[in-house]
Amino acid sequence: MLACGTVPVKDLPLISGRAVFEGEFLSVNGFKVPCAQGTAAMIGGALSVADCLKLEPPQALVVGDTGRGQGSYLLYEFLIQRVSTLSPDVLVLHYCLPDMTLMRKLCESVRSCAKRPLMIADAASMYAAKAAGLATEFDIFTPDLCEMAFLADPDASHPAYINKHLFEADIAKVPELVAAAYQLKSAARLLLVKGAVDYIAEDGKVVDIVSEPNIPELEAIGGTGDVITGIVSALAYAGLELREAAKTSALVNRMAGKLARPSPATRVWQVISQLPAALEQRRVTC
Amino acid sequence: MNLGGKVMVLKKAKVKAESGGLLLFEKVEDAVRAEEILSEADYTVRLVAPPPTFRMGCDLAIEINLVEQIGIGRLFREKGVNYLKVVPLKGAGRLLDVVKVTEFKDATMVKAGNMKVTFDKNKGTILNVSGGGCPDIPYLSASLIGKKLSDAPRPKDIGFTLCAMMMDRAVVECLELWRKRSTS
Known part of the structure; x- marks a missing residue:
């Protein structure tokens, strides 16, 4: 499994290797990265699951980028050149500057892999895939409610431009948004829509819902959605059927959130720290 | 691998x-x-x-x-x-200009597009930032969390992307709510 994305460390070169979760930090190849919102939280979630299930640890591929895009371009370029050689079983694409042209080239390179990786995208990698019309090349997207509205909007190339009435849709409208996104071919094979209620959708229809335990504070905590992406990626990597992996990840994230006894000020690494206990409670095995 | x-x-x-x-x-x-x-x-x-x-x-x-x-x-x-x-090049061409507000016991969360900013109702400090997907967001979050709304840097001044622009809208709304409440 190769988990890729940018991290907010200025001038951090493109680095790869096994990541280690060290509470407030993630260590990758000797470099310390804050285990906060974004790619680091996603990798932290994946690592916890891999550790608990005694899987081969995910490989992290991260680069510093504070918004100008230079790190993102290096990441795209590396993957475009090397993905067919690396041929990961699972490829997770996360925070980066969304670039339709480079995402298109990356998907072309992925098609040349001897064995097609399971393709998972969240954050701006999902934005780029949708905007470039490449959503159907992916197996899992993990949008929140606003991002689900973005996938259902035929014109928006970024969630900042979604139609106002779609943004105003509440969580109960997710089935309609899901149907619209699949109709537009703007959805991955499976959608895990993260929110007050988590919806799992395949082939245009909601196939499962997870709503308990309900911890409203989790929505305020930056990175909890990223953790779900990491969990579902690791569970899929472990061989769980995608629908089961999605349902389990939604449940386990909620349980870890509950165990963290969160407030709106809680940090995401405190939720990640509870994942082993949550997985144990859920008795996740593969 | x-x-x-x-x-x-x-x-x-x-x-x-x-x-x-x-x-x-x-x-x-x-x-x-x-x-x-x-x-x-x-x-x-x-x-x-x-x-x-x-x-x-x-x-x-x-x-x-x-x-x-x-x-x-x-x-x-x-x-x-x-x-x-x-x-x-596609679409109506208008940036989202609506926000949603969620109240917790001691905190308020403002959503603008894909960004959510939460502040302490009593102290006016930024408690958390969530949502988004562009590379400046984790950097901006780290720059804003723990600061008073009135002292925090504006995402539009130090960010680069549309996610930062949405974060800025959420911060502005948080600041307006905080000011209204502190003066009422």
């Missing part, structure tokens, strides 16, 4: 941008100067003739990655470049 723990050095490849957005100008010379400045700053851009539906000023426009519009706008202000507006 093992990447061997390497640090990789690569150069950015020059590719033709699939832009998503257009910068419109009143005068041809503004467009030409803007293209030079953006290219020097390593933005991937292209001078084009705008489609008739977008034509406002001159017959030249610049294709940009729509997501990068705040960083580009700031660069233009620094360099004194005049432009009319940024328009997305």
Whole structure:
């Protein structure tokens, strides 16, 4: 499994290797990265699951980028050149500057892999895939409610431009948004829509819902959605059927959130720290 | 699969941008100067003739990655470049201007587009930032969390992307709510 994305460390070169979760930090190849919102939280979630299930640890591929895009371009370029050689079983694409042209080239390179990786995208990698019309090349997207509205909007190339009435849709409208996104071919094979209620959708229809335990504070905590992406990626990597992996990840994230006894000020690494206990409670095995 | 723990050095490849957005100008010379400045700053851009539906000023426009519009706008202000507006090539062309507010016991969360900013109702400090997906968001979050709303840097002043612009809208709304409550 190769988990890729940018991290907010200025001038951090493109680095790869096994990541280690060290509470407030993630260590990758000797470099310390804050285990906060974004790619680091996603990798932290994946690592916890891999550790608990005694899987081969995910490989992290991260680069510093504070918004100008230079790190993102290096990441795209590396993957475009090397993905067919690396041929990961699972490829997770996360925070980066969304670039339709480079995402298109990356998907072309992925098609040349001897064995097609399971393709998972969240954050701006999902934005780029949708905007470039490449959503159907992916197996899992993990949008929140606003991002689900973005996938259902035929014109928006970024969630900042979604139609106002779609943004105003509440969580109960997710089935309609899901149907619209699949109709537009703007959805991955499976959608895990993260929110007050988590919806799992395949082939245009909601196939499962997870709503308990309900911890409203989790929505305020930056990175909890990223953790779900990491969990579902690791569970899929472990061989769980995608629908089961999605349902389990939604449940386990909620349980870890509950165990963290969160407030709106809680940090995401405190939720990640509870994942082993949550997985144990859920008795996740593969 | 093992990447061997390497640090990789690569150069950015020059590719033709699939832009998503257009910068419109009143005068041809503004467009030409803007293209030079953006290219020097390593933005991937292209001078084009705008489609008739977008034509406002001159017959030249610049294709940009729509997501990068705040960083580009700031660069233009620094360099004194005049432009009319940024328009997305698809869609209604309007940025989301509505927000949603969620109340917790001691905190308020404001959602603007894909961004959520939560502040302490009693102290006016930023407690958390969630949502988004562009690379400046984790950096901006780290810069804002723990600061008073009135002292925190504005995401539009230090961010580069549309996610940062949405974060800025959420911060502005948080600040308005905080000020209204502290004066009432």
